[in-house]
Amino acid sequence: MAVDSLPLPTELPSPLPGAVPPTPLAKPKLATTTAAGAVGNVVLDVRNLRTYFFTYDGVVKALDGVTFNVRRGETVGLVGETGCGKSVTAFSVTRLIPDPPGRIMDGTILFKGANLLWGVDREASYKPVKGSNRVKVKRRFRRIKTDLDRMMAVRGGGISMIFQEPMSAMNPIFSVSNQISEALLLHRGVPTIDGLLHATPKGPDVEDALEAVIHAARENRPGQLREACVKLSTAVGLQSIGVQAYHILHNAYPDVDSKVPELRKAIARLRLSSLQRRYLERERKLHLLQSELRATFLSEMRNAKLEKGKRRAISVRRLSTRLRGFYFGLWGLRARVRRPLNTETFWQSVRLLEGVTIANPVQVARGYPHELSGGMLQRVMIAMALSAEPELLIADEPTTALDVTIQAQILELMRELKTRVGTAIMLITHDLGVIAEVADRVCVMYAGNIVEIGPVRDIYRTPLHPYTQGLLASIPRMDDPSKKLEAIPGSVPNLIYPPSGCRFHPRCPQAMPVCKEQRPPMTVEATGHVVACHLYHGPVAQG
Numbered sequence: 001m002a003v004d005s006l007p008l009p010t011e012l013p014s015p016l017p018g019a020v021p022p023t024p025l026a027k028p029k030l031a032t033t034t035a036a037g038a039v040g041n042v043v044l045d046v047r048n049l050r051t052y053f054f055t056y057d058g059v060v061k062a063l064d065g066v067t068f069n070v071r072r073g074e075t076v077g078l079v080g081e082t083g084c085g086k087s088v089t090a091f092s093v094t095r096l097i098p099d100p101p102g103r104i105m106d107g108t109i110l111f112k113g114a115n116l117l118w119g120v121d122r123e124a125s126y127k128p129v130k131g132s133n134r135v136k137v138k139r140r141f142r143r144i145k146t147d148l149d150r151m152m153a154v155r156g157g158g159i160s161m162i163f164q165e166p167m168s169a170m171n172p173i174f175s176v177s178n179q180i181s182e183a184l185l186l187h188r189g190v191p192t193i194d195g196l197l198h199a200t201p202k203g204p205d206v207e208d209a210l211e212a213v214i215h216a217a218r219e220n221r222p223g224q225l226r227e228a229c230v231k232l233s234t235a236v237g238l239q240s241i242g243v244q245a246y247h248i249l250h251n252a253y254p255d256v257d258s259k260v261p262e263l264r265k266a267i268a269r270l271r272l273s274s275l276q277r278r279y280l281e282r283e284r285k286l287h288l289l290q291s292e293l294r295a296t297f298l299s300e301m302r303n304a305k306l307e308k309g310k311r312r313a314i315s316v317r318r319l320s321t322r323l324r325g326f327y328f329g330l331w332g333l334r335a336r337v338r339r340p341l342n343t344e345t346f347w348q349s350v351r352l353l354e355g356v357t358i359a360n361p362v363q364v365a366r367g368y369p370h371e372l373s374g375g376m377l378q379r380v381m382i383a384m385a386l387s388a389e390p391e392l393l394i395a396d397e398p399t400t401a402l403d404v405t406i407q408a409q410i411l412e413l414m415r416e417l418k419t420r421v422g423t424a425i426m427l428i429t430h431d432l433g434v435i436a437e438v439a440d441r442v443c444v445m446y447a448g449n450i451v452e453i454g455p456v457r458d459i460y461r462t463p464l465h466p467y468t469q470g471l472l473a474s475i476p477r478m479d480d481p482s483k484k485l486e487a488i489p490g491s492v493p494n495l496i497y498p499p500s501g502c503r504f505h506p507r508c509p510q511a512m513p514v515c516k517e518q519r520p521p522m523t524v525e526a527t528g529h530v531v532a533c534h535l536y537h538g539p540v541a542q543g
Contacts, residue, residue: 077439181345454529
């Protein structure tokens with residue numbers, strides 16, 4: 001266990017109704033809501049989330065009672081000024097808050113009924129240092145490792161994230177294709193291996209499709225060549241072979257015949273040797289066992305009950321499967337048996353890069369992150385996040401570094417994924433135009449609180465909270481080009497010493513005495529439209 005010295009909190013987080021208030025010496029008290037809390041088609045349900053950062057200047061209350069949800073197939077926009085807590089919300093949901101100095105102190109995060117915060121209160125304990133204002137934090141690394149393994153069951157295939165700074169999320173010593181391939185194998189390893197095991201590289205249908213591809217290349221018709229390559233993929237039973245065929249022949253005109261042997265050789269390589277087939281079958285078993293382990297972790301979070309025996313049995317089976325094929329790791333043999341899998345994941349990476357409109361995807365896939373511009377890196381990150389077809393996609397400023405035309409293509413790609421797979425999207429951005437274009441609902445954040453939630457049309461037509469009104473008044477309107485743009489006076493407050501009552505009252509033009517004394521509750525003002533402001537007196541929303 002590691003011991004760190006942190007400043008002692010001067011103010012304790014407000015507890016949930018009926019909960020025991022946490023003390024500086026106690027573990028954070030987290031809600032233990034289980035699957036019964038999941039309602040209907042809600043994918044993500046966040047309740048009274050409090051995330052604090054313990055710094056030497058004091059306790060930064062970055063999130064102080066955040067509550068919202070995201071439904072299946074829905075896009076929820078999270079907007080607000082810099083420093084309002086939007087990115088901290090995303091990192092809290094994915095359990096990526098750096099500890100130290102950050103700590104999730106209270107609340108519940110339900111992902112399809114699984115409580116992602118289950119077990120966090122057992123990761124560390126607190127003890128005061130005599131004669132000082134510090135507190136010793138003892139971290140239990142075994143529990144922390146178990147919780148990180150448990151979160152691996154959710155990240156990627158369940159919740160995927162597009163980071164605001166792609167370079168910090170990319171490994172500089174691995175090529176782009178290696179990093180995308182790792183995500184592909186981790187979350188879609190079984191379908192990828194099944195495609196290789198059941199591919200049909202020889203037959204009359206394959207030969208006819210191959211001739212059609214060659215004919216389209218000789219005629220120099222890119223559109224027809226793309227269609228022929230798709231039919232070749234269908235005939236072979238492997239989607240990546242069509243991508244490979246297209247990139248071999250699309251720039252070969254007029255010397256197409258010189259590239260035909262290369263294409264035929266690529267198809268011939270799909271015939272697996274007995275050793276390669278045994279290796280792929282072993283890898284498939286390992287991926288299935290990994291999926292079984294993830295399902296066990298999810299079951300633990302849903303039922304709030306450890307299943308150590310089941311996890312141990314799966315781990316023993318995985319170790320036994322690895323040991324039975326230990327010779328696949330021998331020098332010189334590993335590269336040979338992995339060649340079909342490496343080739344397949346490389347061309348799948350190229351296909352994903354094509355989907356995010358990268359002009360030269362083969363060259364980018366072979367390159368390294370430092371060779372790419374910020375916009376290109378952002379698109380690579382988006383391709384990696386979409387590769388697993390997640391159930392929830394958290395996009396933290398996904399289009400900030402992109403041109404306007406590329407921005408529209410990326411937003412269309414995310415919309416297509418939502419329609420085809422049913423992916424829910426939590427979109428974090430400063431651009432209210434993007435929110436108006438793609439979001440179904442909007443959550444407006446200010447100083448660690450959500451101050452207004454509603455359907456996008458209601459928020460834009462009838463904004464209720466003065467902060468929302470100020471945000472909308474600061475953007476130009478095409479229907480009123482002569483309109484004077486207004487700025488919200490002041491700045492986001494220091495969250496070590498947040499204002500009492502409503503945190504927006506020092507900047508609010510409609511502030512009343514009660515705003516300085518009492519924190520406003522969330523009230524329902526219309527169907528699905530709630531606001532936290534003393535100007536309104538609708539029924540109190542149920543968290």
